[in-house]
Amino acid sequence: MxxxxxxxxxxxxxxxxxxxxxxxxxxxxxxxxxxxxxxxxxxxxxxxxxxxxxxxxxxxxxxxxxxxxxxxxxxxxxxxxxxxxxxxxxTWIDKAEDTSFGTRALAMFAAQLPAQNEPNHLLMMVGCRLYSALCTQYEASDSVVEYELDAASTSDHPYIHRFIDRTGVNKSIYSGGLNRVQQGSAADQITDGLNHLFLGLKHSGHSDDLGLMIRCTIVGYIISKSKHANAASPLLGIDKFFAR
CATH class of the missing domain: 1.25.40.10 (Tetratricopeptide repeat domain)
Known part of the structure; x- marks a missing residue:
């Protein structure tokens, strides 16, 4: 409150x-x-x-x-x-949209946030717009989505697999995405930024579950702006994201 x-x-x-x-x-x-x-x-x-x-x-x-x-x-x-x-x-959102905010700055912001049990509104808004803009600017949406969903498919968490199902992206599309991203490419740097964001949240005391939800939300937002948008379900809030 x-x-x-x-x-x-x-x-x-x-x-x-x-x-x-x-x-x-x-x-x-x-x-x-x-x-x-x-x-x-x-x-x-x-x-x-x-x-x-x-x-x-x-x-x-x-x-x-x-x-x-x-x-x-x-x-x-x-x-x-x-x-x-x-x-x-x-202005943070403006800078996210023109990509001048930067993934490092976002990860640092995450690392300084007080630990809480729900996503920070500013982190979510800036994160979604920043990563979506980066994917668009570098034409990396397909590679990033395939990498993220392929990696997510190895998770032991049922809520991650339910998220994958809600994206509407067929397994035949993202399977092998982890191995298709070339080192040093735009997609590699974008997914690395998401790794640092997760670690920043972990550093500030946020749970792994919340960090994964935030990452999934950003990936889901990227998908909502991609060619897969029509097949994707709306993003879920924290009240339903983890629900069975």
């Missing part, structure tokens, strides 16, 4: 402010789905704090589906509306 903090903005509309207040009450009860519903209603009338909270809920994968693009849209609107934190950190 500390992330959500005190409201920055107060609407002149009683109905809008009531929706926002109901959303806050839902947050206090840990009811992210109803909070999302009320914040969306308030955000439709331009409530800046509601927009910011929507970015936290959706960007932090508190609900399913985990809609990263919606989270980023809300985050930017909140920044444009004057929300101080959104305004400050929207």
């Amino acid at each position: 500390a992330l959500f903090g005190n409201p920055f903005f107060k609407s002149e509309s009683k109905e809008t402010e009531d929706d926002y207040s109901k959303g806050v009450l839902c947050l206090q009860k840990g009811n992210f789905y109803d909070a999302d519903k009320y914040f969306r209603a308030a955000a439709a009338s331009g409530h800046v704090s509601a927009l910011y909270n929507l970015a936290l809920i959706n960007g932090g994968a508190s609900i399913s589906p985990c809609d990263i693009d919606f989270a980023i849209s809300c985050f930017r609107k909140a920044g444009n509306g004057g929300h101080p934190k959104a305004k400050e950190f929207s």
Whole structure:
């Protein structure tokens, strides 16, 4: 709850402010789905704090589906509306999209995050946009996806195999992907960046499970922007990602 903090903005509309207040009450009860519903209603009338909270809920994968693009849209609107934190950190997303943020910087950010049991919204938004942009820039989406899914297929975790199934990518496509990536290639450097991101999260005390979920979400986001997008299922939030 500390992330959500005190409201920055107060609407002149009683109905809008009531929706926002109901959303806050839902947050206090840990009811992210109803909070999302009320914040969306308030955000439709331009409530800046509601927009910011929507970015936290959706960007932090508190609900399913985990809609990263919606989270980023809300985050930017909140920044444009004057929300101080959104305004400050929207530049990180801009830099992720033009790839000037860098995978090392993201891994360092992960290594400095306080350990928690849910994904950090900023890490998720920046990570998804950064790695997607890198794959597009270097035409490496196919190689990265095949490498990541082939590696994931060796996991002992059932939730990883359920993730692979949700990508809709046929095994015949990704099988052998680990061996097809050439050392020093763009795909090799991108997947190495994902390795460092996972290690950064581990260094800061995050569980392996959470680190793997974040990695899967980034890979799933890359897939959602690739030729495999139509076959892929929506990304799942933390409430359903590990569910059997």
